[in-house]
Each structure stands twice: as structure tokens, then as C-alpha cells.
Amino acid sequence: MDSILVRGGGELNGVIPIAGAKNACLTLMPATLLTEEPLTLTNAPRLSDIRTMTQLLGSLGAEVASLQDGQVLAMSSHNIHNHTADYDIVRKMRASILVLGPMLARDGHAIVSLPGGCAIGARPVDMHLQALEAMGAELDLRDGYVHARAPGGRLKGAVIEFGFASVGATENALLAATLAKGTTVIKNAAREPEIVDLAQCLRRMGAQIEGEGSSIITIQGVDRLSGATHPVVTDRIELGTYMLAPAICGGTVECLGGRIELVGAFCEKLDAAGVSVEETERGLKVTRKNGRVKAVDVTTEPFPGFPTDLQAQMMALLCTADGTSVLEEKIFENRFMHAPELTRMGARIEVHGGHATVKGVEKLKGARVMATDLRASVSLILAAMAAEGETVVSRVYHLDRGYERVEEKLGACGAHIERIAS
Incomplete structure (x- = not known):
């Protein structure tokens, strides 16, 4: 397995282009299955997860062509076999x-295996299945697979009310409802920008959708959808990650394509910590104000709150803050696995259940550490750039699932970072 070698020290200065959102693209790609006509996605991220979804769609009979160095995905599902x-x-x-x-x-x-992914806690698909059952689907779970059928060959509109605002369940229900007979109302829907992006794409394909971005989404089913071309929204998690780079290392970095509305709650915490975020014509410019950042408390919440996918990276920043910070993880119960690895670098972190207390130190020190999941891997790289000496981050296959060309983007701003092939 590849590793990442980081030599710490020095400010970061320059520009970093932010890719299209992984989580949006992975949601948009299955939309091709709703139509026989071509669906083209632009601003697609170049990631291993995108290749996995391409492989999955191909196994079903969809054609997916990666164009313009992987930034355009041309898809057709006219022959689902x-x-x-x-x-x-x-x-x-x-x-x-x-x-x-x-x-x-x-x-x-359809017959679909129960899924995998990062080991960051229980993420059941119960609500996905409950939503489809509400639309009339008959489901049978056996041998690790969901066997699903719609009596009469078509789903029916329904009122779906989620116990909590699940992003994935909202997306699956939204996709399914576009071709269901009648009206579907999704209550307590997730409000993430990726769901807004999906609704906008589906509307381009001819779907009738209202209310995306709010807690109630209404879909009037149609008989068929057409093809479309749609740009993938900016990746707010990659954006937030690279905004933290100059906050941790010092210097000024402009994140191209960034928008405040994608990371509002995150920006509020950066401001409280002493990090300046300025809107520009091209994106967001980030500068650490003076000296060490200040300690802040963070609680992860569904959008528009502080994203769970930025918690690990924020912890890396707070490891060298002036004072004590408390991070509360309310989305996933097993998402502090990066804390012991940061501790190997000299961080002072105590984890108790869903809370982590971080007592800031003046300097971290390089060490050999291991990535445990996607966001943990990049948090260790951020910490390593500000640490004294060399850090080797192993098991970075996680990293390639969600960040494209990390070494290139950070290296262009002055980071001493390189990939060590296994």
C-alpha cells in the first residue's frame, strides 16, 4: 500500500482548485438508470470511488465514458441487462x-447487496428500505442482498417521514419518486447541497420537484425522464479541508470555486479560532491572522450545521490551538479513530464516548501514523505539514477515495509532500 511522506514546517501560499463534490457525483451517477437517454456530468472529481461507481453501473449494462481527463462523465443506460x-x-x-x-x-x-464503506460506525440502510416500502415496494432481505420488486412494475407516490434527516435515504427516495405514479412528499428531508444538486439535475431531466434545500421535498412522478448535461457542485468537504491548510501552517491560500454558503457553519468556527476567510471573484481566500489559533468547541450536525466530514480535519487544527477545545460527534459514534494517531504526533487528546477534549500544544512532532478512514487520512496530512520533522502516513488508499491529487495541490502551495509507492 502507498504511503504519504510529509516534511513539516513552512507556510503555504498559492491557489488550490476545488474539485466537484464526491458525494454529489456518486448520487448523480445512478440517475442515469432512470432514463434511456444520455446523461453527462461535468466538473466530475477524479477519485477511486467514482471509478467504483463506474464499475457498478457498467455491471448493470450502463455505458460510462470518462472524458477530458476524467472531469466529464458521459453515461447512457439504454441497455440495462x-x-x-x-x-x-x-x-x-x-x-x-x-x-x-x-x-x-x-x-x-432490483437485487442489491448491502453496502460497505469506511468503518466509522453503524450506518444502516433501514430508512432507504422504509421509504421504498412506503412507495409500494415489496422487499426481501436474504443472503446479504435486498430483493426488491414493485407490484405492477411501478412504484406509487407516498408520504415519507424520516426519523432523522438521512442524506442517503433522502437521495434514494428522491431518485425513486421521480418515476413513481402520483405525488411523493419527503418530510424531515436532509438539506445538504448535494441533495439540492441532485434535484437540479433531475429537474433538467424532466422531473417535477419542489422544496429541495428545505425539510420538505415534493415530487410529482412523471412517466419518463430525458437526458441532460449537469455540472457537479463544488465539493464542500474538500473545500473545508484545504481551507484548513493555511490555518494550520500559516500563509494565505485561495480556494478556487469555493462559496461561503457551502461551508457557513465551518467558516464561523474558523473566524472564532482566528482565521480570516475572504470571498473573492474566484473563490475563498484563507489566512491565519496572528500567531496560534484559539481553541473553539465544535459539535457536528446535519447541514447547515458543522459537517461531520470536517471534524477530523478540524481536530488537527485544534491540536496546536491556544487553549482547550471540546469536539462533540453527533452523527457517527465511531469517528474519533484519528485521535490516537494524532496523539502519536504529540497531541493531547482524551476521548470519552462522543466527546473529544483537545488540549492544544505549541508544536506537533513527526511520526509514523496510520490512516483509519477517508477523513482521518487527510487530517493526519494536515497535522504533519505543521509538525517538526518527517511524518509517514500509511494506508492512504482511503485518501484516494475522496481527494484527487493531494500531493500536487498542496505541493503547489509550498508543502513538502510526496507519495511513496508500495
Whole structure:
């Protein structure tokens, strides 16, 4: 397995282009299954998860062409000949479950393996299945697969009320409802920008959707959807990650394509910590104001709150803050696995259940550390850039699932970082 070698010290200065959102693209790609006409996505990120979804769609009979160095995905599902999403592919990535709703909506039947992904806690698909059952689907779980069929070949509109605002379940229900007969109302819907982006794409394809971005989304089912071309929204998690780089190391970095509305709650915490965020014509410019950042408390929440996917990176910043910070993780119960690795670098962190107390130190020190999940891997790289000496981050295959060309982007701003091939 590859490793990342980082030699700490020195400010970062320059520009970093922010890619299209991984989580949006992985949701948009299954939308091709809803139509026989071509669907083209621009501003696509170049990531291993995108390749996995490409493989999954291909196994079902969809054609996916990667163009313009992977930043354009041209898809066609005019010949879906297989309705089984196999375990060998689905186990690699949780977003694979999102092919279930579209296949069921279009052809009335599907068999999908229960998914995998990062080991950051229980993330059951119960609400996905409850939403589809509300629309009339008959489901049978056996041998690790969901066997689903729509009586009469078509789902029916329904009122779906989620117990909490699940992003994935909202996306699956939204995809399925576009071709359901009648009106579907999703209550307590997730409000993330990726869901807004999905609704906008589906509307371009002819879907009738209202209310995306609020807690109630209404979908009037149509008989068929057409093709479309749609740009993937900016990745707010990659944006937040690279905004933290100059906050940790010092210097000024402009994140191209960034928008405040994508990371509002995150920006509020940066400001409280003593980090300046300025809107420019091209994106967001980030500068650490003076000296060490200040300690701040952070609680992860569904959008528009502080994102759980930026918690690990924020912890890296707070490891060298002046004072004591408390981070509360309210989304996933097992998402502090990066804390012991940061401790190996000299951080002072105590974890108790869903809370982590971080007592800032003046300097971290380089060490050999191991990535445990996608966001943990990049948090260790951020910490390493501000640490004394060399840090080697192993098991970075996680990193390639969610960040494209990390060494190139950070290296262009002055970071001493390189990949060590296994």
C-alpha cells in the first residue's frame, strides 16, 4: 500500500482548485438508470470511488465514458441487462445502495447487496428500505442482498417521514419518486447541497420537484425522464479541508470555486479560532491572522450545521490551538479513530464516548501514523505539514477515495509532500 511522506514546517501560499463534490457525483451517477437517454456530468472529481461507481453501473449494462481527463462523465443506460448489484463491487462503497431506487423505479425490480464503506460506525440502510416500502415496494432481505420488486412494475407516490434527516435515504427516495405514479412528499428531508444538486439535475431531466434545500421535498412522478448535461457542485468537504491548510501552517491560500454558503457553519468556527476567510471573484481566500489559533468547541450536525466530514480535519487544527477545545460527534459514534494517531504526533487528546477534549500544544512532532478512514487520512496530512520533522502516513488508499491529487495541490502551495509507492 502507498504511503504519504510529509516534511513539516513552512507556510503555504498559492491557489488550490476545488474539485466537484464526491458525494454529489456518486448520487448523480445512478440517475442515469432512470432514463434511456444520455446523461453527462461535468466538473466530475477524479477519485477511486467514482471509478467504483463506474464499475457498478457498467455491471448493470450502463455505458460510462470518462472524458477530458476524467472531469466529464458521459453515461447512457439504454441497455440495462442486469438488475443485480453484486457484493464484490457494492462492498467497496456505501453509495452503491443508491442504484436500488432508480432500478426499482424504472424497471420494477432490483437485487442489491448491502453496502460497505469506511468503518466509522453503524450506518444502516433501514430508512432507504422504509421509504421504498412506503412507495409500494415489496422487499426481501436474504443472503446479504435486498430483493426488491414493485407490484405492477411501478412504484406509487407516498408520504415519507424520516426519523432523522438521512442524506442517503433522502437521495434514494428522491431518485425513486421521480418515476413513481402520483405525488411523493419527503418530510424531515436532509438539506445538504448535494441533495439540492441532485434535484437540479433531475429537474433538467424532466422531473417535477419542489422544496429541495428545505425539510420538505415534493415530487410529482412523471412517466419518463430525458437526458441532460449537469455540472457537479463544488465539493464542500474538500473545500473545508484545504481551507484548513493555511490555518494550520500559516500563509494565505485561495480556494478556487469555493462559496461561503457551502461551508457557513465551518467558516464561523474558523473566524472564532482566528482565521480570516475572504470571498473573492474566484473563490475563498484563507489566512491565519496572528500567531496560534484559539481553541473553539465544535459539535457536528446535519447541514447547515458543522459537517461531520470536517471534524477530523478540524481536530488537527485544534491540536496546536491556544487553549482547550471540546469536539462533540453527533452523527457517527465511531469517528474519533484519528485521535490516537494524532496523539502519536504529540497531541493531547482524551476521548470519552462522543466527546473529544483537545488540549492544544505549541508544536506537533513527526511520526509514523496510520490512516483509519477517508477523513482521518487527510487530517493526519494536515497535522504533519505543521509538525517538526518527517511524518509517514500509511494506508492512504482511503485518501484516494475522496481527494484527487493531494500531493500536487498542496505541493503547489509550498508543502513538502510526496507519495511513496508500495
